[in-house]
Amino acid sequence: MIAETGAFALILALVLSLAQVVLSVVGRWRRSSVLAGAGGGAGLAAFACVAVAFAALMHAFVTSDFSLANVAANSHTEKPMLYKVAGTWGSHEGSMLLWCLALTGFGAAVAGFKRGLPPGLKTVTVATQGALGTVFLAYTVFASNPFQRLVQIPIEGRSLNPLLQDPALAFHPPFLYAGYVGMSVVFSLAVAALVEGRADAAWARWVRPWTLMAWSLLTVGITLGAFWAYYELGWGGWWFWDPVENASFMPWLIATALLHSAIVTEKRGALAGWTVFLALGAFTFSMLGAFLVRSGVLTSVHAFAVDPTRGVLLLMILGVTAGAGFALFAWRAPALSPGGVFAPVSRESALVLNNILLAAATVTVLLGTLYPLIREAATGEAISVGPPFFNLTFTPLMAALLILLPAGPLLAWKRADALGVAQRLWVAALLSVGCGLLALAVVSPRKALASAGLAMGAWLIIGALVELAERTRAFRGSGAETWRRLTGLPRGAWGMTFAHLGLGVFVLGACFETSWKAEAAETLALGQTLNVGAYELTLDRIQGVDGPNYDAERATIIARKDGAVACTARPERRFYPTGGQTTSEVAICSKGASHLYVVLGERRPGEVWLVRAYWNPWALLIFLGPAIMALGGLISLSDRRLRLAVGRRALPA
Amino acid sequence: MRKLLAICAAIFCIAAASDPAERLPDPAQEARARAIFAEVRCLVCQNESIDDSSAELAGDLRRLVRDQIQAGRSDDQVRSYLTDRYGEFVLLKPTFSWGNGVLWAAPFIVVILGVLLLLRNLHTPRPYAELSEEEAARLASLADKEQT
Numbered sequence: 001m002i003a004e005t006g007a008f009a010l011i012l013a014l015v016l017s018l019a020q021v022v023l024s025v026v027g028r029w030r031r032s033s034v035l036a037g038a039g040g041g042a043g044l045a046a047f048a049c050v051a052v053a054f055a056a057l058m059h060a061f062v063t064s065d066f067s068l069a070n071v072a073a074n075s076h077t078e079k080p081m082l083y084k085v086a087g088t089w090g091s092h093e094g095s096m097l098l099w100c101l102a103l104t105g106f107g108a109a110v111a112g113f114k115r116g117l118p119p120g121l122k123t124v125t126v127a128t129q130g131a132l133g134t135v136f137l138a139y140t141v142f143a144s145n146p147f148q149r150l151v152q153i154p155i156e157g158r159s160l161n162p163l164l165q166d167p168a169l170a171f172h173p174p175f176l177y178a179g180y181v182g183m184s185v186v187f188s189l190a191v192a193a194l195v196e197g198r199a200d201a202a203w204a205r206w207v208r209p210w211t212l213m214a215w216s217l218l219t220v221g222i223t224l225g226a227f228w229a230y231y232e233l234g235w236g237g238w239w240f241w242d243p244v245e246n247a248s249f250m251p252w253l254i255a256t257a258l259l260h261s262a263i264v265t266e267k268r269g270a271l272a273g274w275t276v277f278l279a280l281g282a283f284t285f286s287m288l289g290a291f292l293v294r295s296g297v298l299t300s301v302h303a304f305a306v307d308p309t310r311g312v313l314l315l316m317i318l319g320v321t322a323g324a325g326f327a328l329f330a331w332r333a334p335a336l337s338p339g340g341v342f343a344p345v346s347r348e349s350a351l352v353l354n355n356i357l358l359a360a361a362t363v364t365v366l367l368g369t370l371y372p373l374i375r376e377a378a379t380g381e382a383i384s385v386g387p388p389f390f391n392l393t394f395t396p397l398m399a400a401l402l403i404l405l406p407a408g409p410l411l412a413w414k415r416a417d418a419l420g421v422a423q424r425l426w427v428a429a430l431l432s433v434g435c436g437l438l439a440l441a442v443v444s445p446r447k448a449l450a451s452a453g454l455a456m457g458a459w460l461i462i463g464a465l466v467e468l469a470e471r472t473r474a475f476r477g478s479g480a481e482t483w484r485r486l487t488g489l490p491r492g493a494w495g496m497t498f499a500h501l502g503l504g505v506f507v508l509g510a511c512f513e514t515s516w517k518a519e520a521a522e523t524l525a526l527g528q529t530l531n532v533g534a535y536e537l538t539l540d541r542i543q544g545v546d547g548p549n550y551d552a553e554r555a556t557i558i559a560r561k562d563g564a565v566a567c568t569a570r571p572e573r574r575f576y577p578t579g580g581q582t583t584s585e586v587a588i589c590s591k592g593a594s595h596l597y598v599v600l601g602e603r604r605p606g607e608v609w610l611v612r613a614y615w616n617p618w619a620l621l622i623f624l625g626p627a628i629m630a631l632g633g634l635i636s637l638s639d640r641r642l643r644l645a646v647g648r649r650a651l652p653a
Numbered sequence: 654m655r656k657l658l659a660i661c662a663a664i665f666c667i668a669a670a671s672d673p674a675e676r677l678p679d680p681a682q683e684a685r686a687r688a689i690f691a692e693v694r695c696l697v698c699q700n701e702s703i704d705d706s707s708a709e710l711a712g713d714l715r716r717l718v719r720d721q722i723q724a725g726r727s728d729d730q731v732r733s734y735l736t737d738r739y740g741e742f743v744l745l746k747p748t749f750s751w752g753n754g755v756l757w758a759a760p761f762i763v764v765i766l767g768v769l770l771l772l773r774n775l776h777t778p779r780p781y782a783e784l785s786e787e788e789a790a791r792l793a794s795l796a797d798k799e800q801t
Contacts, residue, residue: 235705242700344775356767364760371747371756379752384694386702386745393760521671612671 003068006056007147010097013049013104014137016042020107020130028123036123040111043126046133047108050101057097057146058088066157069148070094076159076578078549083160086170090160092294092310093146095173099290100140102181104133106210110185117206124192125185132184135317143313159578162550168228176221176248180286182214183251186258190279191325194332199272204265207279209637211262212495214282215255216633222248223626230623234584234599236517236614238622241390246369247289250362254282257358260351268413270339270348274355280329284322285362291318292369343415350408357401364393402456402507405500406463410470428466432459443516453511460504464497495636502628509593509621518615521601523608533615535559535566535596542609550574552585555600555609559589566591569598593620670704670715677719686719689731692745693718702745 024039026032057070061084066072074091075084083090089098107129110122117125140146189207193199225248230238239245258278265275295311342348368385376382406428410421436455440446469475471493472485520532524539531537541556552574559566569587576583589596594617601610670690677683690704695711703711703718714735721731735743747753 237705240700342775349771349775352767352771356764356771359767360760360763363763367756367759371753375752375756381752382740382742383747383753384700384742384745385747385756386692386694386700388692388746389756392746393757397760397764519671522673610672 002056002059003065003147003149006053006060007145009049009052009056010137010141010145010147013046013053013100014134014141016046016049017104017107017130017133017137020046020111021127021134024123024127024130028120028127033119036119036126039123039130040126043104043107043111043130043133046130046137047101047104050097050104050137053147054088054097054101057094058085061085061087064157066155067149067153068146069150070146072150072154072157074160075157076549077156078578079159079165080548082167082170083165087160089173089177090164091146093140093144093148095177096136096140096144097146098173098177099181100133100136102178103129103136103184106182106185107133107188110188118202120196121189121192121198121203121206124195125188128188128191129184132188132321135321139313139317143310156578159549159576162574162576162579162581162583163232166228166232168224169232172221172224172228174221175217175224179214179216179218179221180248180251180283180289182210182217183255183283183286185210186214186279187283187325190276191328193276193279193336194328197332197335199265199276199336201266201269204262204272204275207275208259208262208266211255211258211279211282212633212637215252215259216630216637218248218252218255219626219630219633222252223623223630226626227623230619231586231588231597232583234586235612236595236597236616236619241368241387243369244289244293246365247285247292250365250369251282251285251289253358253362253365254278254285257355257362258282260354260358264348264351265339268340268342268348269337270342271352272336272339273333276333276336277329278355280322280325284318284325287314287318287322291315340414342413345411345418346416347408347411347413350404350411353404354401354408357397357404361394361397361401364390364397368393399456402460402503405460405503406466409467409496409500424466424470425463428459428462431462432456447515450511450515453515454508457504457506457508457511460507461501464500464504467500468497491639492636495632495634495639498632498635499629500632502625502630502632504625505621505628506625509618509623509625512618513616513622516617519612520614521610521612523604524611525606525608530611530613532613533596533617534561535613535615536561537569537598537611537613539609539611545572547574549578550576553600553603555611557587557598557600557611559596559598567596569596571598571600573600573602590620593618593624595619675712675715675719677723679723682719682722685728686715686722689718689722689728690715692732693735694743694745696739696743 020039020042022039023035023042027035027037027039057068059065060068060071061075062081064071064075064077064084066075070091070093071087074094075087079087087094089095107126110117110129111126186207189203189210190199193203222245225245226238229240230236258275258281261271261275261278264271291311291314294314340348368389371385372383406425407421410424432455435458436451439454440448440451443451471489472482474482477485518533520530522528522530524530526539526542529536529538536559538558538560539555540558543554543556545552545554552572554570554572557569557571559569567589569589571587572585574583574585575581584599584601587598589598594615597614597616597619599612599614601612603609670687677686687704691702693703693714695701695703695706695708695714697710698706698708701711703714718731718735721734726734732744741748747756749757
């Protein structure tokens with residue numbers, strides 16, 4: 001009964017979304033605030049209906065209702081409760097429902113906000129959001145309905161892939177989807193700007209909070225995924241340039257570019273057309289990601305629910321929505337105002353360079369992902385594009401971006417003084433080069449490129465601090481004045497400082513971990529030892545463990561440094577009888593920001609076990625950095641200038 | 654689906670290349686072999702290098718590469734040995750060939766185009782926007798004040 005309610009609510013949501021489009025469009029046409037309001041109301045109701053459907057599906061998963069095909073295929077009675085709940089979005093159908101929930105939710109949020117947006121802009125935004133909702137709800141209802149019943153009800157479900165039964169991965173999809181779909185609001189706002197013919201400072205101020213929110217959520221989602229890969233896959237890799245990772249990374253890159261170009265549009269009225277273009281692009285890449293993951297056109301370790309028919313449908317949705325958006329752009333964009341002029345050395349130019357490099361990076365990732373398909377279709381020759389390609393193309397682009405980054409916030413709008421900026425940054429430059437040289441001298445083995453990477457991380461961090469010192473006149477004014485300025489800084493400024501700091505922290509961690517990780521693997525009998533980094537690991541004990549839905553072998557491995565016990569690692573090797581899979585549960589000992597990473601491999605003849613250990617220096621920073629960046633996004637989001645969009649400045653920015 | 658999961662599970666028992674049973678006795682040769690592994694695709698796996706994959710075929714490829722290195726072949730010789738047998742698909746790093754020209758050049762073309770557009774934009778003089786009636790009236794009143 002509850003499942004039927006869910007199915008009904010889903011269809012109702014589709015109808016309501018359609019009503020949202022029709023009412024809003026007619027409301028805009030007739031300049032009727034009543035009809036436009038009704039359109040918004042339909043949007044709120046559609047969200048409520050999808051929420052009911054989502055709750056119904058979750059109920060089916062929690063109670064293990066195997067009469068639903070989706071539950072039977074993805075759940076199991078013995079699965080821990082967290083993963084039963086997470087199973088709701090663990091399959092193709094369920095994740096599409098989550099997508100629709102986020103889509104209608106953001107539509108309702110736009111419709112529900114009372115203040116700020118001019119009525120015309122708001123009505124068109126609500127209409128576009130409704131159109132997106134209609135398309136995706138129609139897809140969910142007709143092509144991937146999660147409420148499909150089974151004629152023969154199985155006694156037990158087929159369970160979720162044990163690799164996916166993990167806390168980080170339980171929360172990874174909701175964040176990722178909220179981020180992907182958050183871009184839909186930006187898309188709708190862009191469409192509205194084109195229809196209304198106004199992409200001005202006020203419009204940019206409305207785009208920024210939505211972009212910030214989606215960007216922050218996407219950052220968290222991607223980081224959770226990378227963190228999961230790091231400790232679950234069993235060898236400490238965290239980024240593989242896999243097509244599906246790329247699919248989530250491209251919207252992130254575009255959103256980052258959009259955040260920066262929207263600043264130019266907001267403060268100087270320039271780049272309006274480009275900002276609108278990026279706003280359309282962000283959600284287009286989100287949809288491209290959804291298509292790539294679900295269609296199976298690309299081979300990927302993440303591929304789930306591969307179904308060609310659905311792939312074609314998703315490709316059509318992508319083509320129609322993005323095509324319509326960009327066609328509208330081609331038609332209306334020339335009418336947008338060109339905005340203010342600026343000198344070659346200015347904040348505007350710096351932000352344009354940022355956008356050029358980020359756009360080039362996105363093109364690199366896009367081509368790297370799709371080129372094998374293109375080449376095979378064109379010439380029939382199969383090629384592979386893997387990490388070595390991205391290291392040679394993406395990394396230099398990013399390096400250029402990172403070198404320019406600290407100068408950007410110090411440059412003045414319109415016309416800046418290059419010499420003045422150089423004067424403010426030379427101490428930072430000297431210090432970071434010093435850090436690089438120190439790393440080159442101290443860390444063995446010597447690696448020049450990696451040391452340069454560390455210098456770049458230091459450059460970002462020190463650069464962000466210099467910018468903060470400049471804003472607060474530290475070391476130049478009185479302490480009291482600095483304090484007054486520090487406490488009076490707008491949240492947006494803090495957000496930027498945190499985001500740039502976080503990037504620096506990430507760069508430090510990524511360079512250090514990638515270049516100086518140590519690896520060791522041996523087959524050990526009880527009592528034998530293995531050396532990795534400065535640690536000596538002894539296999540002390542192996543015992544059997546009964547888990548809720550698995551059987552495991554657990555090793556007790558004692559790590560010693562200079563004879564003293566540093567930590568006791570308990571890695572496991574788990575066997576899940578339901579699916580017949582084996583997974584390894586890694587043990588990680590944290591030593592400051594560095595990780596000692598221990599994996600138990602298979603048992604070999606003669607009572608020996610394969611034990612693998614890694615010393616991952618500064619690995620924590622890889623995940624801490626993006627966390628700081630996302631925090632920066634949230635701090636910036638809480639800035640009242642953005643939150644209320646009241647068009648009033650608390651402080652001169 | 655189940656088959657897919659089984660494949661995934663096989664892939665995820667990972668970092669197989671460090672297995673002591675496979676290792677070459679000479680550490681320098683072993684390091685060279687590992688560097689090559691990272692650039693060679695496990696053909697039956699989903700986008701995984703043979704350094705990471707524990708699939709049977711990846712094991713065979715690793716043995717092949719190690720044998721070649723032990724026989725004194727250079728890295729390039731080993732790579733061309735692999736591409737002769739399995740085609741370009743086996744290399745995770747696409748070759749610098751005309752067929753891949755677009756792929757390698759695109760990032761830099763985008764940067765150059767972007768910079769050219771920026772320069773053009775900087776050098777185009779822009780006509781001042783027409784004043785709105787309100788603004789014109791305000792300007793007139795200010796000018797009046799100035800005169801009096």
